[in-house]
Amino acid sequence: MPAPTPSALDELVASLPEGVVITDPVRTDKYRFDRAADPDAGTPAAVVRAESTGQVQTALRWASEHRVAVVPRGAGTGLSGGSTAVSGGIVLSTERMRDIRVDRPGRVAVVQPGLLNAEVKQAVAECGLWYPPDPSSFEICSIGGNIATNAGGLCCVKYGVTTDYVLALEVVLPDGRALRLGGARLKDCAGLSLTKLFVGSEGTLGIVTEATLRLMPPQSPPRTVVAGFADTRAATGAVVAITAGLRPSMLEYLDRTTVNAVEDHLRMGLDRSAAALLVAQTDAEGSTADRELAAIVEACQRHGATEVLATDDPAEGEAFTVARRQAIPALEKKGKLLLEDVGVGVAALPALVAGIEQIAAAREVTIALIAHAGDGNTHPLIVFDPADSEATARAGLAFGEVMDLAIALDGTITGEHGVGRLKQPWLATQLGEDVIDLSRRIKAAIDPLGIMNPGAVL
Amino acid sequence: MPAPTPSALDELVASLPEGVVITDPVRTDKYRFDRAADPDAGTPAAVVRAESTGQVQTALRWASEHRVAVVPRGAGTGLSGGSTAVSGGIVLSTERMRDIRVDRPGRVAVVQPGLLNAEVKQAVAECGLWYPPDPSSFEICSIGGNIATNAGGLCCVKYGVTTDYVLALEVVLPDGRALRLGGARLKDCAGLSLTKLFVGSEGTLGIVTEATLRLMPPQSPPRTVVAGFADTRAATGAVVAITAGLRPSMLEYLDRTTVNAVEDHLRMGLDRSAAALLVAQTDAEGSTADRELAAIVEACQRHGATEVLATDDPAEGEAFTVARRQAIPALEKKGKLLLEDVGVGVAALPALVAGIEQIAAAREVTIALIAHAGDGNTHPLIVFDPADSEATARAGLAFGEVMDLAIALDGTITGEHGVGRLKQPWLATQLGEDVIDLSRRIKAAIDPLGIMNPGAVL
Incomplete structure (x- = not known):
C-alpha cells in the first residue's frame, strides 16, 4: 500500500485537533514496535492518537479515501506483532480514550x-x-x-x-x-x-x-496449593486429574528453568530442584473450598508430588501468583525470548509438554515452560543469545516446531496472544485453506480496500 | 427462488441413499411448520433427512447448482419460524444425525x-x-x-x-x-x-x-426459594436486588395469569392470588449456599413478598421448576398464543414488565408473563381467541408493541429463540440499517447465491 502524499498527510493533520496527529519521526518511533519487537517493523507516516470515536471516524474516512494502511494500537504490549507499524501507513492509537x-x-x-x-x-x-x-x-x-x-x-x-x-x-x-x-x-x-x-x-x-x-460479584479470597514434582510428566498428569473433576480458579505450571529464573529474580525460597511446580487456587467457600483443596492436594500426591503446601492465607497465595506473573520478566534477564502461546485440550497437555522437551533437546535450545495448565494453554519461552547466530537460527526452528507440534495435537498456535504478524505463517496450517478462504471473504466484506492492519493474521 | 425441475429433483433423489429424500407431499407436510405454526408456510419440493456430513454436502452441492432454497431443520421446535418451509425449496433435516x-x-x-x-x-x-x-x-x-x-x-x-x-x-x-x-x-x-x-x-x-x-463437573443439588408478591413491581424490584449482589443458578418469574394456568393444569397448590411468583435457586454448597439463600430470602422480604418459602429438598425445588417449564403448555389450553422473547438489561426489567402491563391494558389483550428474570429475558405470551378477528388483530398489534418497548429500553427482540421469519420485520429497528448492511455483506460473502434459509433473519 503506497504512503500518503504530503498533501494528503496535511489534510489529515488539518482535519483533527492539534496534537492528535504526530508525524515527527522521533516521536513516532516508539509506535513502531509492540512487545514482539519485530526488527522488520515499518516506519509509519503518522500516528493518530484519537481522543474520541469521532476522531477515529475522521482518521478512517481519510485512510479509506487515500488507501492508507491503518495499524490499530492499544498499549503496545502485544506479543505477536499485531501492532507492528507498516511503512507508509498510520498507527491509530487509542491510548487517550480512557473513559x-x-x-x-x-x-x-x-x-x-x-x-x-x-x-x-x-x-x-x-x-x-x-x-x-x-x-x-x-x-x-x-x-x-x-x-x-x-x-x-x-x-x-x-x-x-x-x-x-x-x-x-x-x-x-x-x-x-x-x-x-x-x-x-x-x-x-x-x-x-x-x-x-x-x-x-x-x-x-x-x-x-x-x-x-x-461484571461479576467479587471473587472470594482464594486458597492456594503449591506442589513440586520431580518430573514434568507427573506434574502434567496431576493437572489432568485435577481438571477432570473440579474447576480450580487458577492452575498454573512453572518448569525448573522458570522457577530458577524467578528465584534469581525474587529470592522467595522456591524449590530450585523441582522439575515443575504447580500453583493451584480455589475461590470456593466453606466446605466446598475444603473439598476442592483436598482434591487438589490428593491429585498432586497421587501423581507423585515431592512437596505439597496448602494455605488459606490469601497473601501467601498472592506471593506465588506474583512469582508466576514475574516469570517472563525474570526469564528476559537470561537471554532473548521467543514467546509461544500454544494450547491444546487439557488431556493432551502431557503430550504437548513432553514434545516440547524433545524439541528443546533436539535443537539444543533452552525452552522454559510456563502454562495456564488448567486450560491447556502453555507459554514455551525459547531463551537464546541473539549474538550467537547459530543459536538464533536453532531457536527460530524450534519456534516453528512447537507450533507444528501443537497443531499435530489438535491444538492452537495461539491461546490468548493473537496471531499478529509473528505467527501468521503458521495460521493456514492450523486452520486449513478452506477456513482461511472463508475468513478472507468475511474480511473483504467488511474491509474491501484491505486497509485494516494489513499483514496481520490473514 | 424457483422450484427445481422434475429432472433436477430426480437427480437429488438418485444422488442419495434410498429413504433419505422424501418428496411425497403427505410425508413432507409435517416438515412445513415449526412451533411458530406460520399459516403462510410454503410447500417444500423435497425433504432431505441426511444421515451424515457427506449427505449434507451432496444436498447442498445440488442446491447450489440448481439455485434451490435450503431450510435447515432440527427437531422443528423453533418458536420464531426459522424452520418454516419455503415453497419450491428443500428442507434439510438433521434429525437422523444422532451420534x-x-x-x-x-x-x-x-x-x-x-x-x-x-x-x-x-x-x-x-x-x-x-x-x-x-x-x-x-x-x-x-x-x-x-x-x-x-x-x-x-x-x-x-x-x-x-x-x-x-x-x-x-x-x-x-x-x-x-x-x-x-x-x-x-x-x-x-x-x-x-x-x-x-x-x-x-x-x-x-x-x-x-x-x-x-462440559462441566456436575451441578450440586440446588436449594430453592419461592416467593409470592402482591404486585409485580415488588417482584421485579426483588429480582434487581438479588442479581446485584450474587449469582443465583436460577431466577424465574411467573405472573398471576401464568400461575393460575399452571395451577389449573397441575394442581400443586400454588398461590393463585399472588400477582407474581419468583422461583430462585442456588447451587452453591455449604456456607455459601446458606449465605446466598438468606440473601435471596432477605431481598424478597425487603421488597414486600407476601410469602417466602425456602427449601433444601431438591425434589420440592424440582416441582417448582417443572411448574415453570409447564407454563407454556398450560397457557396453550387458554387460547392461541403469540410468544415473545424480549430481553433487557436486568436493571430495566421493572420498566419492561410495567410497560407490558400497559400494552395489555391499552390493547385489551391478555399477556401472561414468564421470565428468566435474573438475566432480563422475558416471555410475554399474548393469549387470544383466534376465532375473534378483532381480538386477533389487537394481539398482533400488541406483539409488535412489546418488541418496540424492548428496543426503546435498549433491549432485544429475542434473547434465546431467534429471529426466524416471525420477528424479521423488527430486526432492523433494533440493529439499525448499518448493522443490517454489515450482516448482509457477511451473509453474501458466505452464501453468495442466497440459498440458505431465505426470508429468515435478514
Whole structure:
C-alpha cells in the first residue's frame, strides 16, 4: 500500500485537533514496535492518537479515501506483532480514550479502549464488582488490546476469556461508519453474532471505540496449593486429574528453568530442584473450598508430588501468583525470548509438554515452560543469545516446531496472544485453506480496500 | 427462488441413499411448520433427512447448482419460524444425525445435531459430567437447533448460553464444502471467531453437522426459594436486588395469569392470588449456599413478598421448576398464543414488565408473563381467541408493541429463540440499517447465491 502524499498527510493533520496527529519521526518511533519487537517493523507516516470515536471516524474516512494502511494500537504490549507499524501507513492509537462508566445495578461497565486492564479492574472493584479476565500483563495492557486479541489470563480456567465478558461494542468500520453491536443484556440472539466476530479480530475488521463489559460479584479470597514434582510428566498428569473433576480458579505450571529464573529474580525460597511446580487456587467457600483443596492436594500426591503446601492465607497465595506473573520478566534477564502461546485440550497437555522437551533437546535450545495448565494453554519461552547466530537460527526452528507440534495435537498456535504478524505463517496450517478462504471473504466484506492492519493474521 | 425441475429433483433423489429424500407431499407436510405454526408456510419440493456430513454436502452441492432454497431443520421446535418451509425449496433435516462421543478427561462431547438436548445431557451425565444449557423445551429440542438459535434456558443466569459451550463446529457451507472451525480447547484466538459467528446464525450461513461441546463437573443439588408478591413491581424490584449482589443458578418469574394456568393444569397448590411468583435457586454448597439463600430470602422480604418459602429438598425445588417449564403448555389450553422473547438489561426489567402491563391494558389483550428474570429475558405470551378477528388483530398489534418497548429500553427482540421469519420485520429497528448492511455483506460473502434459509433473519 503506497504512503500518503504530503498533501494528503496535511489534510489529515488539518482535519483533527492539534496534537492528535504526530508525524515527527522521533516521536513516532516508539509506535513502531509492540512487545514482539519485530526488527522488520515499518516506519509509519503518522500516528493518530484519537481522543474520541469521532476522531477515529475522521482518521478512517481519510485512510479509506487515500488507501492508507491503518495499524490499530492499544498499549503496545502485544506479543505477536499485531501492532507492528507498516511503512507508509498510520498507527491509530487509542491510548487517550480512557473513559469508564460503571452501572452497578446493571452489573456492566462501559469502557473506552485505552484504559489499562488493571484500571478497569480497579474502577469496578470500587463499585464492589469484579472484571475477571487477568492477563499476566494486566498492569500494562489495555482493555482495547484485550478485546482485539480475545485475551485470557490466570483465572480463565474457571471464568473464561475476554469474549465471555463483552456484551456490546462500538466499532468504527474502515469506511468511517460507527456501529453499535450487541447491548447491555446477558442474552441476545438478534441477528448474526457480530460482537463476537469483532472480539479477537486483531484490528483487521475495524477499531473498537467502546465496549460494554459484563461484571461479576467479587471473587472470594482464594486458597492456594503449591506442589513440586520431580518430573514434568507427573506434574502434567496431576493437572489432568485435577481438571477432570473440579474447576480450580487458577492452575498454573512453572518448569525448573522458570522457577530458577524467578528465584534469581525474587529470592522467595522456591524449590530450585523441582522439575515443575504447580500453583493451584480455589475461590470456593466453606466446605466446598475444603473439598476442592483436598482434591487438589490428593491429585498432586497421587501423581507423585515431592512437596505439597496448602494455605488459606490469601497473601501467601498472592506471593506465588506474583512469582508466576514475574516469570517472563525474570526469564528476559537470561537471554532473548521467543514467546509461544500454544494450547491444546487439557488431556493432551502431557503430550504437548513432553514434545516440547524433545524439541528443546533436539535443537539444543533452552525452552522454559510456563502454562495456564488448567486450560491447556502453555507459554514455551525459547531463551537464546541473539549474538550467537547459530543459536538464533536453532531457536527460530524450534519456534516453528512447537507450533507444528501443537497443531499435530489438535491444538492452537495461539491461546490468548493473537496471531499478529509473528505467527501468521503458521495460521493456514492450523486452520486449513478452506477456513482461511472463508475468513478472507468475511474480511473483504467488511474491509474491501484491505486497509485494516494489513499483514496481520490473514 | 424457483422450484427445481422434475429432472433436477430426480437427480437429488438418485444422488442419495434410498429413504433419505422424501418428496411425497403427505410425508413432507409435517416438515412445513415449526412451533411458530406460520399459516403462510410454503410447500417444500423435497425433504432431505441426511444421515451424515457427506449427505449434507451432496444436498447442498445440488442446491447450489440448481439455485434451490435450503431450510435447515432440527427437531422443528423453533418458536420464531426459522424452520418454516419455503415453497419450491428443500428442507434439510438433521434429525437422523444422532451420534455422540464423550471425552471424559478432556471434558468435551462431540455431538451430531439431531440429538435432543435432553439426550446430550443424559449421555454426559452417565460419564459424570454436565452440559448446562437447558431450554424449557430441552426434552424435545435438538442440540443442532440450540446451536442455530444460540438457545438459553433457566440456568443461563449463572452458566451462560449455548455459545459459551461450543468449542468447535463442523459446518457445511452452501457450496457443499465441509469446514472444521475451532477445536476441543478452552482457549483459542487463532484467526477470526468463526465458530461464534455460526452459533446463532439460524441456518443462514450453512449447516452445522457436528459440534464439540464444553462440559462441566456436575451441578450440586440446588436449594430453592419461592416467593409470592402482591404486585409485580415488588417482584421485579426483588429480582434487581438479588442479581446485584450474587449469582443465583436460577431466577424465574411467573405472573398471576401464568400461575393460575399452571395451577389449573397441575394442581400443586400454588398461590393463585399472588400477582407474581419468583422461583430462585442456588447451587452453591455449604456456607455459601446458606449465605446466598438468606440473601435471596432477605431481598424478597425487603421488597414486600407476601410469602417466602425456602427449601433444601431438591425434589420440592424440582416441582417448582417443572411448574415453570409447564407454563407454556398450560397457557396453550387458554387460547392461541403469540410468544415473545424480549430481553433487557436486568436493571430495566421493572420498566419492561410495567410497560407490558400497559400494552395489555391499552390493547385489551391478555399477556401472561414468564421470565428468566435474573438475566432480563422475558416471555410475554399474548393469549387470544383466534376465532375473534378483532381480538386477533389487537394481539398482533400488541406483539409488535412489546418488541418496540424492548428496543426503546435498549433491549432485544429475542434473547434465546431467534429471529426466524416471525420477528424479521423488527430486526432492523433494533440493529439499525448499518448493522443490517454489515450482516448482509457477511451473509453474501458466505452464501453468495442466497440459498440458505431465505426470508429468515435478514
